[in-house]
Amino acid sequence: MINRRxxxxxxxxxxxxxxxxxxxSATSQNSISVYNWGEYIDEDILSMFTQKTGIEVVYDYxxxxxxxxAKIKSGGVNYDLCIPSDYMIExxxxxxxxxxxxxxxxxxxxxxxxxxxxxxxxxENKYSVxxxxxxxxxxxxxxxxxxxxxxxxxxxxxxxxxxxxMYDSMRDTVGVSLKRLxxxxxxxxxxxxxxxxxxxxxxxxxxRAIVGDTVRDSMIGGEAALAVVYSGxxxxxIEKNRDLGYAVPKEGSNVWFDAMVVPKGAxxxxxxxxxxxxxxxxxxxxxxxxxxxxxxxxSETLKLLPEEMTSDPxxxxxxxxxxxxxxxxxxxDFVGEYDRVWTEVLASW
Amino acid sequence: MKTxxxxxxxxxxxxxxxxxxxxxxxYYSLTVEVDGKLIFSWANYKQALTxxxxxxxxxxxxxxxxxTVICFAxxxxxxxxxxxxxxxxxxxxxxxxxxxxxxxFLLRTYSWLSILERNGFINSLLRLLSxxxxxxLYTDKAVVLGMVYNFLPFMILPIHTVMKKMDSSIIExxxxxxxxxxxxxxxVVFPLSIPGxxxxxxxxxxxxxTTFIISKLLGGAQFMLIGNMIERQFTESRNWNLGSAVSVxxxxxxxxxxxxxxxxxxxxxxxxxx
Numbered sequence: 001m002i003n004r005r006x007x008x009x010x011x012x013x014x015x016x017x018x019x020x021x022x023x024x025s026a027t028s029q030n031s032i033s034v035y036n037w038g039e040y041i042d043e044d045i046l047s048m049f050t051q052k053t054g055i056e057v058v059y060d061y062x063x064x065x066x067x068x069x070a071k072i073k074s075g076g077v078n079y080d081l082c083i084p085s086d087y088m089i090e091x092x093x094x095x096x097x098x099x100x101x102x103x104x105x106x107x108x109x110x111x112x113x114x115x116x117x118x119x120x121x122x123x124e125n126k127y128s129v130x131x132x133x134x135x136x137x138x139x140x141x142x143x144x145x146x147x148x149x150x151x152x153x154x155x156x157x158x159x160x161x162x163x164x165x166m167y168d169s170m171r172d173t174v175g176v177s178l179k180r181l182x183x184x185x186x187x188x189x190x191x192x193x194x195x196x197x198x199x200x201x202x203x204x205x206x207x208r209a210i211v212g213d214t215v216r217d218s219m220i221g222g223e224a225a226l227a228v229v230y231s232g233x234x235x236x237x238i239e240k241n242r243d244l245g246y247a248v249p250k251e252g253s254n255v256w257f258d259a260m261v262v263p264k265g266a267x268x269x270x271x272x273x274x275x276x277x278x279x280x281x282x283x284x285x286x287x288x289x290x291x292x293x294x295x296x297x298x299s300e301t302l303k304l305l306p307e308e309m310t311s312d313p314x315x316x317x318x319x320x321x322x323x324x325x326x327x328x329x330x331x332x333d334f335v336g337e338y339d340r341v342w343t344e345v346l347a348s349w
Numbered sequence: 350m351k352t353x354x355x356x357x358x359x360x361x362x363x364x365x366x367x368x369x370x371x372x373x374x375x376y377y378s379l380t381v382e383v384d385g386k387l388i389f390s391w392a393n394y395k396q397a398l399t400x401x402x403x404x405x406x407x408x409x410x411x412x413x414x415x416x417t418v419i420c421f422a423x424x425x426x427x428x429x430x431x432x433x434x435x436x437x438x439x440x441x442x443x444x445x446x447x448x449x450x451x452x453x454f455l456l457r458t459y460s461w462l463s464i465l466e467r468n469g470f471i472n473s474l475l476r477l478l479s480x481x482x483x484x485x486l487y488t489d490k491a492v493v494l495g496m497v498y499n500f501l502p503f504m505i506l507p508i509h510t511v512m513k514k515m516d517s518s519i520i521e522x523x524x525x526x527x528x529x530x531x532x533x534x535x536x537v538v539f540p541l542s543i544p545g546x547x548x549x550x551x552x553x554x555x556x557x558x559t560t561f562i563i564s565k566l567l568g569g570a571q572f573m574l575i576g577n578m579i580e581r582q583f584t585e586s587r588n589w590n591l592g593s594a595v596s597v598x599x600x601x602x603x604x605x606x607x608x609x610x611x612x613x614x615x616x617x618x619x620x621x622x623x
Contacts, residue, residue, distance in 0.1 A: 066584040168570050170585050209487040209569025214462060223467050339586040343578070347401035349571040 031056035032080040032271040035068060037258075038213075040083065042291035049278050055271045063213070064169070072097055078265045080272040083131050086121040086257045087171075087328035094330065098127045099262040105273045108280035113299040119257060120327060128259035129276050132294035134231035135255050135317055135325060136172055137248040139215075141241075144225035149247045152180035155226060156199070161206045165219070165227035168212045170342040171328055172254065173200070176228055179251050186329045190337060197341040201348045210346070219244060230256075232294035235314050239293075246314045252324030257297070371600075378593035393594030402578060402595060406602075409574040412489060413557035416496040417504075420553045421546070423497070424504035428545075429538075431505075432512030443509065446502050458495055458566050465491055465567070487569035495563040500556055504549040511545030512538075547610050555603055575599055 038061040046057040060079070062068040065088040071077060072092070084092065092098050103109045109129060116130045140149045144163065147154060155164055155176070166173050175185040177196035187193060208224050215227050220241045229237070234246035260279070262272050278284055282300035289296040289305075295315050296302055302310060309315055317325070331338065378394070380387040396402070431442050449457060464470045465486040472482045485491050515538070523533045561576030570577070575595065582592030 064584065066587060070584060070587065168565075170581075204571075207571075209571060211569055212565070214566065217463075218466065221466065221468050335586065336588065339581075339588065343401045343581075346570065346573045346577075347404050349573070 030054060030271075031058055032268045032275055033058040033060065033078070034275070035060045035062060035071075035079040035082045037062060037083065040258075040292055042288050045279070045284055045288060048284070049275060052278070053271075053274055055268075055274065057275070072263050075265065078267055079263055080266040080268050081260060081275060082263055083258050083260050085328070086119070086259070087330045089128050089259055089261060090121040090330040092261065092263075093122065093127050097264050099264055099266060099269060100126045101129060101260075101262055101276070102273065103129070105270075106277045106280065108277050108282075111280055111282060111285075111298045111300040113297055113302070116257065116297040120329065121257070122259070128261045129280065130297040131258045131260050131279070132232070132289060132292065133255065133257045133297055134294045135248050136167075136175070136228065136230055136253045137234065137246055139219055139227045139229045139234045139237060139244055139246050141219070141222060141225050141243050142245055143222075143243045149226075149245065150250050152176055152249045152251055155228070156180075156203050156206065158206065160225050162208050163225035164203075164207050165215050165224050166203075166207050166210045167215065167228045168210045170338055172228065173210070174338055174342055174345075175254050175328075177203075179249070179253060182251065185254055185326045186331065188331070188334050188337075193337055193341050197345055200345045204345070204349050207349075210349075230294075231314055232292060235293040238314070248313075248317045248321050248325070250321065250324070252321065252326065255322065255325035255327055257327070374593045374596055374600075376593075377590050378597045381590055393591045394598075396591055397594040397598055402575070405573050405578050406575045406598070408572065409558050409576065410602075412493055412496070412572075412574065413554050416493050416500065416557045417550055417554045419493070419497050420501050420504040421550065424501055424549065425508060425546070428505045428508035428512055432509055432515075446505060450502055454499060455562065458499065458563055461491070461495055461498070462486065462566060465494075486567065487571060489568065489572055491567040492564050492572050492574075495567045496557045496560065499563065500553045503552040503556070507548040507552065508542060508545040511542050515541055551607055551610055554606070558603065559599065 032055055034057055036059070043059070046059060050056055062071070065084050068082060068084055069088060069092070072079070072082065073095075089098070103125065106129065112130055116133065117125050119130075122128045138149055138152075138154065140154075145154075145160070147157070147159075154160070155166075166176075171185075174193070174196055177199045178185055178187060178192065181192070181195055181199065183189070183192045183196065211218065211227075215229055216233050216237055218224065219227050219229070219237050222241070222243075229246075231246065231248075234244070238244045238246065260276050262269055266272060279288065280298060282298060282304060285296060285298045285301040286304045289298075289301060296305070377387075379389060379391070381390040381392050427446075430436060436442055462469075466472070467482065467484075467486070469486075471485070475482055485494070519541075520533060520537060523537045528536070558574075559576045561574060561580045564570070564572045564574045564577055568574075579592050579595050579599070582588045582595065
């Protein structure tokens with residue numbers, strides 16, 4: 001009798017064991033796990049890196065900063081490298097979620113343009129190495145828009161009722177409304193926020209939809225006349241549909257940086273640093289930015305880029321506009337107010 | 350004795366993946382973070398009861414209700430026909446309804462986007478016929494369409510199963526006793542199929558009331574459903590406490606409605622809980 005019982009218990013435990021071991025990660029010594037935005041690297045570069053160093057790259061995607069943050073914060077998985085945006089890096093530094101990055105181990109770090117070093121989100125560049133930068137602006141279809149596109153006001157123009165896409169991102173869209181009113185993107189003034197909210201609610205009748213990544217296919221397909229997009233997405237769309245144009249409005253906008261960081265709990269920091277160095281190599285970086293379409297932070301790569309690209313204001317907004325653009329700061333607990341305002345906007349639709 | 354040990358993995362599974370997470374959700378919903386510490390508070394529920402959230406909740410229930418009614422109106426006759434004598438041997442029909450389910454749900458919803466959009470399939474066809482273009486995408490109609498499309502099989506299958514199992518001698522007995530077709534259906538077939546209808550209704554209503562991806566893709570985020578509100582609290586706004594409070598509210602609502610349904614569903618055909 002005891003025998004039979006032991007067998008039953010053994011089977012039960014075995015089943016459990018199998019299940020638990022299946023949950024464990026299979027990262028070996030000679031690999032790094034990278035967690036990045038979707039469509040945000042030329043994936044050939046991964047195999048080139050493996051060929052050169054023998055280090056496998058395990059690659060995983062996220063759709064926005066918040067998703068990445070939630071996963072890192074919960075601590076369930078260990079990644080060796082992530083590429084979040086500026087305000088998210090600021091928050092992760094404040095919450096002690098990042099390892100310091102030893103730039104002396106990254107020879108190609110010297111290629112990074114000085115104007116992109118020591119920015120407010122990481123004042124001494126102790127935690128991050130810039131990846132690319134870009135702006136938020138208006139993508140428009142020249143066959144449907146005959147007014148000059150140089151101001152956020154066009155998104156409030158009755159003429160384009162039902163032909164406007166807004167972006168499904170709290171900070172970006174509230175930011176558009178704030179900038180249009182001449183306020184800071186990082187305002188902590190509740191009355192300014194409420195004004196921005198009222199403007200967005202007033203705009204809701206003109207807006208066809210609030211969309212996420214689907215905006216690219218929709219704009220290429222001529223679904224709407226105007227859309228709020230990131231500069232890299234704009235470039236991608238313009239390549240596919242020559243009727244499209246992109247402008248950073250004169251009121252200024254958001255300028256953003258994505259940078260490579262090593263989260264706490266990384267298993268292969270050395271490998272991660274090698275990968276960062278590889279991505280900062282001028283030739284590799286050139287290949288990468290040509291693929292993803294955002295502006296490079298690499299001054300050596302910039303020299304290699306074709307003239308028509310570097311003179312393109314989509315890639316390089318002129319200094320006057322650039323100076324009116326702002327970087328997002330982490331708002332700490334005040335983000336709750338943004339959330340309230342944004343929820344009210346969405347609920348009113 | 351044996352079975353008790355064999356159920357051990359399941360019990361651990363239930364504890365780790367069902368009981369503990371629900372406990373955590375309730376715990377989060379009743380606390381707020383102050384200086385890195387969680388303290389007890391009703392504040393999340395207060396915020397969850399503000400008009401913005403109640404509106405989204407109401408909208409979700411309404412759209413899920415419409416979706417369930419449409420699924421029932423479409424699904425019941427289909428299930429009936431497929432279980433009827435002429436078609437019962439033709440498994441192929443049922444197979445046709447199952448095939449789309451093998452494809453990824455997201456992909457199928459995404460393809461509706463290109464069917465419905467302004468320059469999409471339907472509008473190109475309408476334009477070809479010189480008809481005015483239809484504005485379906487980014488309206489509540491598109492959301493309901495997406496829901497019905499995705500959840501219809503969940504209505505058909507349980508009803509179909511019940512119909513197939515129905516004892517044909519009972520129907521014959523009714524006919525022998527002089528009942529006409531209509532009476533047989535209303536007084537015999539339909540009452541016997543109620544358990545299937547109840548599980549069908551629960552299995553359609555539950556996912557439609559909590560969906561967030563269909564409303565996001567096809568509603569263009571204008572039709573904020575309660576699922577979207579919860580998702581946003583866990584990702585963009587990272588207020589897990591508020592997100593948990595809204596989730597608990599939704600859970601209570603769903604459990605109550607299932608409890609009501611289950612009173613009718615005595616045989617427990619799938620959706621049953623109590």
